[in-house]
Amino acid sequence: MAAALSAAALLLGCCGAALASGVQDQAEQFFRSGHTNNWAVLVCTSRFWFNYRHVANTLSVYRSVKRLGIPDSHIVLMLADDMACNPRNPKPATVFSHKNMELNVYGDDVEVDYRSYEVTVENFLRVLTGRIPPSTPRSKRLLSDDRSNILIYMTGHGGNGFLKFQDSEEITNVELADAFEQMWQKRRYNELLFIIDTCQGASMYERFYSPNIMALASSQVGEDSLSHQPDLGIGVHLMDRYTFYVLEFLEEIHPASQTNMNDLFQVCPKSLCVSTPGHRTDLFQRDPQNVLITDFFGSVRKVEITTETISLDRDLAGFENELPKDELATEPLKYADQLPVAQIIHQKPKQKDWHPPGGFILGLWALIIMVFFKTYGIKHMKHIF
Amino acid sequence: AVPVSVVFTPGSVPADLPRQLPYRDVREEPVPVGCKTPTGRRCPRSLPELLWVAPGFLARWQSQPRSRPSPPRLPQGTNVYVGKHRSALVRAGQGLAALRARLQQLTRVMSFTASSIAAALADRVPDGQLGPDARRHLKSSLGYEITFSLLNPDPKSHDVDWDIEGAVNRYVQPVLDKLSVVANFSVDSQILYYAVLGVTPRFDKESSSFLLSAHSLPHVINPVEARLGSSAASLYPVLNFLLYVPERSHSPLYIQDKDGAPVPTNAFHSPRWGGIMIYNIEAPASPQASLPLHVDVDMVRVMEVFLAQLRLLFGISREELPPEFQVESPGNEGLADWELDRLLWAHTVENIATVATTLTSLAQLLDQISNIVIKDDVASEVYRAVASVQDAMAELAEGRLRSAFQASKEAVTSSERAFFDPSLLHLLYFPDDQKFAIYIPLFLPMAVPILLSLAKILREARQRKKEPTKMD
DSSP, X not given: OHHHHHHHHHHHHHHHHHTTTTHHHHHHHHTTSOOSEEEEEEEEOOOSGGGHHHXXXXXXXXXXXXXXTOOGGGEEEEESSOSTTOTTOSSTTOOBSSGGGOOBOSOSOOOOSEEGGGOOHHHHHHHHHOOOOTTOXXXXXXXXXXXXXXXXXXXXXXXXXXXXETTTEEEEHHHHHHHHXXXXXXXXXXXXXXXEESTTGGGGGTTOOSSSEEEEESSOTTOOOXXXXXXXXXXXXXXXXXXXXXXXXXXXXXXXXXXXXXXXXXXXXXXXXXXXXXEEOTXXXXXXXXXXXXXXXXXXXXXXXXXXXXXXXXXXXXXXGSOOGGGSXXXXXXXXXXXXXXXXXXXXXXXXXXXXXOHHHHHHHHHHHHHHHHHHOGGGHHHHO | OEEEEEEEOTTOOOTTOOSOXXXXXXXXXXXXXXXXXXXXXXXXXTSOGGGTSOOOEEEEXXXXXXXXXXXXXXXXXXXXXXXXXXXXXXXXXXXXXHHHHHHHHHHHHHSOOHHHHHHHTTTTSOOSSSOGGGGOSOOOOSEEEEEEEEEESOTTTEEEEOOXXXXXXXXXXXXHHHGGXXXXXXXXXXXXXXXXXXXXXXXXXXXXXXXXXXXXXXXXXXXXXXXXXXXXXXXXXXXXXXXXXXXGGGOSEEEBOTTSOBOSSOEEEETTTEEEEEOOOOOOSSTTOOSSEEEEOXXXXXXHHHHHHHHHHHTOSOOOOOTTEEEOXXXXXXXXXXXXXXXHHHHHHHHHHHHHHHHHHHHHHHHHOXXXXXXXXXXXXXXXXXXXXHHHHHHHHHTOHHHHHHHHHHHHHHHHHHHTOGGGOOOOOOOHHHHHHHHHHHHHHHHHXXXXXXXXXXXXXHHHHHOGGGOO
């Protein structure tokens, strides 16, 4: 890791001299995107061992995004199942993305924020819209603002208009579009890049209607996304094709690269992917030609040189006389006082209360009973009651 | 409105003053915020109309009583000297028109301008004119967390000691106390060892120093950020101020700006994130000095830069000053009273716009999804937000800035609590074809015998009606 970093730094260093003339242009281009920070929400929605490839997909994107500079505090990683420590994994604590076990994407510093059964449609929508219970830790929140570029990557099993979560529930494209609209209303993003790698993935971005969203999908409606290759040692397919080629593409990107989105759209043509990847840019205000890959996958900050200072009076000892604030006698706060324990304990369970049958059901049964007795005669009543 | 009081010193009253002193003059100068410009672009409907006509200034002209001592002279070439307590000395011009023009310039410097209001509203108002740079000041928030970090990548060579607590108490705390009207501030500090920058600096033979060029600066921050621990901090926005002591092998290290000249402050900052300053240690006098060298950081020099960066991050600093203006240095307080007022104006306007759009989008959401249940506390938060924002706008119109700001803060808190209430999550979307697909297989087979029996009953009833006389 240190070797790679210094190699990258050396590369940057020797590029620095050559780029001295292009600095002016670069500075101009640099300010073209209006974002100041980057976030990433990476979701894997399938569980079970045979869906190893979905976890590997998500972890590959996680690895690229971290390598290009987005810190863990700005990544929300949701993995629906644990492959690295799965009892069926012949190589525990690893998740490989290339056959012959070349690349272990489950490195030393993977931080999973939502794991296993916490990956639900509800939690995903809560993360996106920000309607999170106050007791949620900071690492599980998406604290983006109006200057954040967000990358959302989802993978799993999907169909025409829906994406399956945990084999028990699904999220529809309309719900996703509404969630993005909620985010836009609250200005929780500056620009959003949505990548989905599922069967019929293009159906998931059909319904978006909020501005500044760019979407990529691995397959069109009616097509299946296929997996890449099985590994005979592990016994499952390791990656999906689309994400495999996206990962190969991203490995070439370094934080200072100028590759733009049009190159990402060309990744994985039909000859390699068998399905036809699609993309949608009509809601996006800038031209994809001007959008750098690092605008979403990396975290290249805008900096300004500080040219002014203020002048401080060096020997101002007057403020030492103030009583330091922590000398005031305060009782130590008890744990119970700080948490809304009463609220948490007495939370009503979420299942629906029993309602008496509504008008429709009552009417239906009344109709059925009336017809029965009319048809077969009232004399059957005494046999029943 | 912004009340302005103009006091004439004896002998400086312009000759063409129309009226006898003292008198009042109300000058309405609407400050357009970008909507309803001459091209006819519309504001988003959610913004209250009132914001378009921002109040102008009303001037009160009076003369100074003769008993006061004569005022100080302005230096040559300066026509306006802006003090730090909301007052300014203006050189009396040739006539009333020139004086008025200077006063207008002055109010623009000391109070808000169209561009500063538009920048505050930048994310609500569709803009074409403002570039992406305009929105780089920190957003208005209830609190901020400031973290000072000392990065020592080479502890074997440098044993760096910084009296951060003393420096914070002496230099930072006065500034934060003055800013405490705006938000709650909390300060912490840390020392990180073996934290390297992401970029290798180049060695420059002419100055025999190491240089970091301007375009490699953006890549410096990322490798460090992961170790800063900002995720453990509070939910408020975090401002990081890093002091980097370069390694012995890379000393001295200077930052180069775009033209290749070394930057005097040796510091740079990133909007909405914080700032980094590089602190060079002089090489020891004798090369055989024992390592590690003990270094005591000169906190005044450091804090001068950090506080200047803090001002830039908040947008307090004034970039374009008219040429004849001179501004008094605010000293240890960090910012002048009128700069604080400008910040409060911008934040109040931003808060009001935020509340307006939040409540509007909440109303739209509830219109769309008819079966969401609104809890009582959500409803009361909404009412409170509406009342507070109306208060805030009324106070702003009167010019009472502090109370307007407090009201706008309450409005924002209430509206955010209402909008982000966890109970408002609407999950169930049933498209119409799914509804058919579920209910038809259930009810259709059941309905067939019922409908047939109904038809039989109706037929019998009709037949019985047709032959009433058959009864004997």
